[in-house]
Amino acid sequence: MSKKRRPTLQDVANIVGVTKMTISRYLRDPQQVSSEMQKKISLAVEELGYIPNRAPDLLSNAKSHAIGILVPSLTNQVFSEVIRGIERVTEAAGYQTMFAHYGYSAELEEKRISFLLSYHIDGLILSESHHTPRTLKMIETAGIPVIEMMDVASPAIEQAVGVDNLEASYQMVSAMIAKGYQHIVYLGARLDTRTKLRQQGYEKAMREHGLSCKSMMTEAASSFSLGAELLTRTLAAHPKTDGLFCTNDDLAIGAIFEAQRMGLKIPEQIAVAGFHGHDIGQSMVPKLATVVTPREKIGQVTAQQLIARLAGEAITEAVIDLGVEIRHGESI
Template identity: 50%
Template sequence: MRRDKPKRASLQTIANHVGTTRMTVSRCLRDPQTVSEGLRGRILSAVEELNYLPNRAPQQLALARSQSIGVLVPSVTNQVFADVLAGIIDTAESADYRAIIAHYGYDPKQEERNVAALLSYNADALILSDRDHTTDTLRMIEASGVPVIELMDTRRPALQQAVGYDNQKAAEDMVAAMIAEGRQHIVYLALRLDERTMQRETGYRAAMERHGLKPVTLSSTQKSSFTVGATLMGELLDTMPGTDGVFCTNDDVAVGAYFECLSRRVQVPQMLRISGFHGLDVSRALYPTLASVLTPRYQIGQRSVAEILHRMEGAEISETLIDLGYEITFGEREYKA
């Protein structure tokens, strides 16, 4: 049996709670200065207490489905999220749902504003790309009662459900594989210090310390790009000439690092092994092919929508953390000197 969404507080609910009219509540929310300070305070307190969310689609019945899934991504230019979105969109459309995509640039407050907007348009479910949310975001999600899926991390507890892989374990496995082939001086190249970057650094350090090796991190606060990867690699080659391995937080950094080695005639992988993370097409197209952690991005998008649809049909959550795993590859084509 399909499970209807819980009934939300309406303008009339707020009006009844405060002891005023629906029109006054509406006017207060549109332009607070048109209502007296005392009444305005009572209305705004009731809005928070009753978890009121504005509905910009009044033509829809309160319990009707909008056939839409709100999807929040931190970057629309990152190929990692493009692949996830492809899985989401394909699976949603096959079930006659549409994905409404919002960008928040790794900013929790912008995520909060976008969650409010998506819920106000009566989104049936939310797919979130991070695990840290503001108090107001959590309040709105609880009030809405919609299914929520969080992506790309299965290490931390989920709000409801999460689909992804273990970033820390993947990093530890990759660095351990590099050590196993004889690399002793491996440096981690990191960008913005988001949760996933820090989990990968933790995995890198665990592998290095387990083998009695010294971990070293070079980082930048800039957005991910080939240029930033080249800059970090240039700094590494100038200051750490004995380095024989580099583990990069993603493939953009790894590709930039590779081109910097190419410009300086540093042979990869003979003199220096470069590993990325995600196994994007660009890293697979280079010669030699770069090492990388292959992540199932399209499948993550597919599974996320499948779980949402299952729950909206009335099913209970069977798994809170759905780990789709990863693969370690050193590349199929390596340059022979």
């Protein structure tokens, strides 16, 4: 009994009694072979359960029609929505996607990019503008189009699509100040690039109004329970706190739940604002004040730009800022 081997085009060809070239043609476009041949090949392919093999293609430097997508985290709802936007476009354009995530670490990002490039992706989408030198070198060497998503402040490579996190935060905190809150504290977790930008936006608004900046930060990953914990710590450290600007909705919602447990009235005793505008913020009581980011649209526009460039078009806009919406909700 011979060991089973993955069937090749040659195996199909042997059954049909033609060369593998004919099978190859059939698989790419059945019209290219005669109609009786189509039937015969179709049967043989089904019989063997032939599985396409990309290896030879990759080897001969053909286009892979695959694009690589790097996100910091899969657990983060934000990126699942961005990915949905990307795929809506890539799917329609006949491109396949290969994801990887790097846990907010530039070193891991480097590894993942190397992995994706080793599979000859045609284009690459990143979620960060900070990379290791080796990453930059690899990308240059690979010579494929690259787009950085999410923030537009300081693109490191060729093109960026996203929002201005600093400016958006500045606007939200300004709105809170305009409503009369004076002792606003910034809640941050997982100190990545965008978290820092949001903190800067917070500080800009506070300073502009002569208010003092206070932050409660941790390197732990965001979660609802972390938001609860940060509220407790904030009130212990700064009892006069009357507002929270949180780096994302999860922290904000966790803080609101904890405030409810403590019997604090929102927003009368403490105002809370988040970042992103997830569905849950609109369902909960009170409705969450938040900076609504166009997550799915970021994905769509990024994918459209990348595909245009894969089709040979030049970059027309190196930076595409899709803007945010300040939603007041009921919590400020």
